[in-house]
């Protein structure tokens with residue numbers, strides 16, 4: 424069994440150890456050491472990385488049968504006495520986030536009576552899940568929890584981890600008593616927080632640095648709180664500051680004025696869309712009137728037939744409806760292209776079924792689908808060149824004039 428030195432000392436990053444077993448884990452070389460500062464993944468905290476005898480450590484796990492710590496290696500190690508080194512940046516980051524988590528969990532108990540039910544520490548995100556719905560955590564509650572947590576940081580409270588005897592354990596106000604066999608390791612943060620935990624922590628809360636909540640998310644009946652501590656919080660602040668500074672530069676305003684500038688831009692875009700719609704309607708009114716003027720009715724009837732190389736379906740419909748508003752008029756409109764379209768429409772006083780006229784015209788163009796009723800019918804979707812669309816419209820007009 425490995426002597427787990429990280430329990431009593433989370434700051435040693437270089438040490439010598441004797442290799443007491445060589446084995447393979449899922450096809451990878453691994454070793455058991457007589458003593459180790461390498462932390463195996465557990466309780467939401469990821470495993471350490473580093474080197475053993477100069478060989479990179481890929482993972483650290485615990486063998487269920489005898490609780491030996493297995494150090495999975497990139498390749499075999501020859502030495503029986505090996506120099507070991509932790510990836511300290513990774514370990515210290517884990518210590519900052521993990522200690523910050525203890526503090527924040529206690530802060531949520533105090534500020535919002537919300538208990539932590541799980542903890543996840545990943546490369547990109549650090550989260551805890553609280554046993555309350557998001558509605559119980561309004562912005563003011565989040566601010567209170569942040570304030571309580573950061574006060575515990577600036578108080579620079581000592582962090583102590585030990586295995587108390589049963590009688591002492593009974594007197595400690597643990598946040599949660601886990602159901603485990605054997606001695607329980609307790610982590611105390613001043614008198615602020617007591618919790619059972621096997622992880623690695625900083626020696627005093629000041630080392631955690633800033634604790635910042637950045638996001639809340641509903642998780643069934645729980646709430647997931649995403650946060651950053653220390654160097655991660657600083658990096659996050661840096662990214663967000665750069666983003667806001669860039670936005671302010673793009674808007675030529677100060678950072679506090681960015682929301683106003685976005686709101687103004689949105690209003691302007693909305694007004695522009697409205698104006699554009701009105702302008703398109705006016706153009707279509709004009710276009711319809713020009714067509715009607717250019718083709719006078721003969722004996723109270725006229726057919727307006729137009730094939731366009733390319734045109735939007737909504738526009739075709741709008742134009743057809745305007746033309747069909749004129750008495751005695753039938754509009755046979757078509758647009759060529761990858762998805763060719765036909766729109767047929769008639770005035771109320773023309774007794775012809777537009778759908779019956781449209782379907783053979785679509786059939787002439789291939790396999791287009793059509794729909795509508797006796798007054799307005801439309802269809803298409805097949806690829807057709809302008810000449811074919813023009814010919815299909817001509818055929819429909821010939822049919823109409825019979």
Ligand SMILES: [Zn+2]
Nearest residue numbers: 521610620622
């Ligand atoms: Zn812990």
